[in-house]
Amino acid sequence: MRRKHMQNISSRPIRNCLILACVLLVAWGCMPKKIEIKSVDMLSTPNLLVEADAAWQARQFEVSELYYAEALARGDLVKSELPLVYARLAESAFRNGHPQQARIALESWANIDSKALESPDWERTYLDTMAALDKTERLQNHLRWVLGSDLPWDARQEVALWFSRYFLDKADFERSLDVLDGFYKQAPEDVTARSGFEHEFLQWLNGLDDGQVADLAKGVTLVNQWRFPYALTAFEHGVRTADDPDGWGATWRTLRNLAANAELADMVPLTNRLAELEARYGLPSVGLALALPITGPYAKVGVKILRGAGLAQWRLAQDGVEVDLRVINTEIPGWEARLAALPGHYSVVGGPLRVDAFKKLYEAGSPGADVLKERAVFTFLASLGDLTEGRDAWRFFTSRVDEVRSLVNLAVNELGITDLAVFYPEEKFGRTMAQIFYNQAAPLGGRIRGMQSYPPHEFKQWSKRIGKLLKVPDDFQDNKEAPLERPDFGAVFIPDGWQQAQTLLPNFFFYEGDSLVFLGPGLWSRALDSAKGIDEHYYRLAVCPGAWWKDSDGGRTLQNVLTEEGLGQADFWVALGYDFIRFAGKFGTLPSGWDADDVNRRIRSAQQIDFSMAPMTWDETGVASQNLFLFSPVRNGKQLVDADKVADRIIRAESRRDRRIEAYGERMKEQEVKALEKAGEPARNPDIPPDM
Structure with missing residues (x-):
């Protein structure tokens, strides 16, 4: 009794169309003469498979699709023959532009063979078929599944290379390389597997045109340039431009760095190719x-x-x-x-x-x-x-912009201080830096709440100008114990030298500005390299930028x-x-x-x-x-700024100010009580309104 192995595949309509196509091809002289189209009805199943194999080997996929489909429709195949027949039918159907036929063959193969998906042939044909059917979501799901699977390495490598080609065709150059990176990280630790993967990719790269290689090279960055596949991509891109005599020097240095430092299992292809180019163009x-x-x-x-x-x-x-x-x-x-x-x-x-x-x-x-x-x-x-x-x-x-931008970024983005002020000397450097600070603050979300200048050589004016910036009342000296209003800004930029800063900052403390963050220029940082005996009390919230740090x-x-x-x-x-x-x-x-x-x-x-x-x-x-x-002054120099520690210091400084205000309020209440008692009036609870 005959049993059908592939109920969804019908060979008759396909057979009739293919016989006609083959006849036309023979008439046009396009069909190789060595394969003679025979009537499938006249062939036994073993002979049919022989003819199908001959057509497959001759890459006459129209004929092989017809014969393999007919063989499956007969249902008298030996079970051990089925995987090969399904595989060749799927490949033949895909090449003939029949992706639905290919899909059915692949699914039937997988249904009778649990290890079908472990075959590189199955994976490649399946992905080709899904792409032809425009099954984008299914492709994405399959990629995720394979990345998380334990398929044999040769199957996973086939999937990786396929998707790299697929994303290149989609002009997604970065992902074309990233997918290879993801699979390479899963490759077996032995050198053979990794070097084999590298050779396969390099062979594919060699087959691309210059424009495609240049596009892929867009996905190479400073961070990934030494890893697979980015190193090989950058190297191949350099090879393609090596014949430019004006650019050979720069290209040679890139190729040499990659050939010496790339993190690859096999560096021989790079060193050999570099040697060939050096022999041709010389050492620049x-x-x-x-x-x-x-x-x-x-x-x-x-x-x-x-x-x-x-x-x-x-x-x-x-x-x-x-x-x-x-x-x-x-x-x-x-x-x-x-x-x-x-x-x-x-x-x-x-x-x-x-x-x-x-x-x-x-x-x-x-x-x-x-x-x-x-x-x-x-x-x-x-x-x-x-x-x-x-x-x-x-x-x-x-640049001065570099200095200011680093300070504003710390204040606004790391410390959350958006209300800022500038206290600058009345000379070219001070005015220039003040203007740069003003220009840089707004794009980063900062608001300038105060802008005050001071004469750089009239020291007696400095304290008064600071008081003006902090909006200190004129009668401040009449009641020195009364707390001053909080500044309406949390950080102040002081573009002057370190020597001047050592006089200016204590004046801010005199006017209770001890919770302000003091932002200084790079001049401070350079001076701190040789500074000794700094009074840290005034500089716990001081910050300055610099381009050099010996412990980096x-x-x-x-x-x-x-x-x-x-x-x-x-x-x-x-x-x-x-x-x-x-x-x-x-x-x-x-x-x-x-x-x-x-x-x-x-x-x-x-x-x-x-x-x-x-x-x-x-x-x-x-x-x-x-x-x-970014640095903060310390007793014998400077240390890197820790934004979290600075934020904690601000909180503690504000807490101390709150305690001073609270203590002042308590003293005022006590003085009021004593004054009333002295006048012979009953003491009133100051927390109760006077009309009650």
Whole structure:
């Protein structure tokens, strides 16, 4: 008695259509002559399977679909033959554009074989079929299921690679890589499984066009760049651009870093490919110039920067990166002409360190007036003045906006203080910083409740101006015991030096401003590096920003390197030179005829270094920003700010003020009682209204 194994698959309509199609193909000369279409009714089931296998091997899927469907319809197949027949029928139907037929075959296969889903063939065909049927939700559910399953690794790898291709086709480039990352983390620990996965992905990458690889590379970030699959993607993207002679230097450094540092099971494909490119294009060198004061009053700073730069040059040389470093002393007359006369491959310049020196690079009539047009200059200045950052020149230094933004962010977003004030000296720096603070507060949710200036050299006026900011009444001295009104702001910005702050802050305490948070500029931080014997009482709520912290990860790394080479102690200036050379060393030589957009594109890659000072980033227009550290003064220097501890100190300070107000109220009640008793009047309960 015959038994049907696949009730939902009917071979007759498909057979008739396929026979007609095959006849037409033969007539057109498109059908390979070696496969002769035979009437299925004239074939026994064993012979039918032989013919189906021949059609399958010849990749004539129209014929194989017809034969396998007929074989299943007969129902006299041996059970052990069914998985192979279902698998080939599903694949043939999918390739013929019959996804419903493929779906039925796959489901029937799974119904008779509990291990069908463990087959990479089943997984691949199932996913292809669901995509053809536009079953997006089912695909998403299947992905989640496989990620949480214990399927054999070869099946999970097949699913991972399929979904990566699927998301690439959907232009979801980030997810195309992320899905591979998720599966790779589940791969067996043995090297064979992981390296096999890497090879499969790399082979797929090699088959993509340049645009697709560039799109996938958009999903590579500073955080994930060393992991699979991001490292391989970034490497392949670099390989595709290696034939650009102007960009070979930067590309080579990227490829070398990946070939040395990627966290992969098998690094051989990367190192071999890099060796081939090096043999073809050669090992690039980088020309960098530093414009620094090596003599004169600022020589100490310039020499420190140079010490850090020399260390970075040495470390890069150990990694195979040759940096040709030229130093121009900005204290020697005519230095700008010597900078302008350097060979063209010194296309990136660090410095100058002073505003007057920088002006010589663009002022009309100066021998260095064309330097900014011919070289990418990264100044060690807080501002470029009237020039446009990211167009005329660039900045590799903390800006005043960086300082103010870090302070406002702490006050508003971490301490919840939205009412702010500014107390500034009547001179250029103070006015400029006050304006920056005003401009930065609003976007972050801060409101300026008070703005008061003071004459920087008239010390006797400082206390009066503070009283005016705090709205202290004129008769304050007549009753010193009476509590003053609370300020209508919770933090005050004081853009002046540390020496001035040591006089100003005690005056705020005199007017009961001890619960205010005092926000200072970077000048405080630099002074605190050498400060001793600070009276912490006045500075528990004082905060200032800085770009250097010796105990940060980057600071400790730099100090370790300096110690290894016997080069002394690290500080901000040493870190500046060390970071700049490593940053600029990734640029390569800029191409002839370069423009600002070329520089800004290279910055996006160059900024991906481990900074020893506070990290810097540049936006797409080339404008820099720095994520500064925040410090509080302590007895012998400074320590990192803990926002939670600052918040607790504010609460305790306000609590002390509340207790003073309460104690004053109690004293007033006692005095009233004594006065009434002295006058011979009965004491009245002050809590009861007088008309009762």
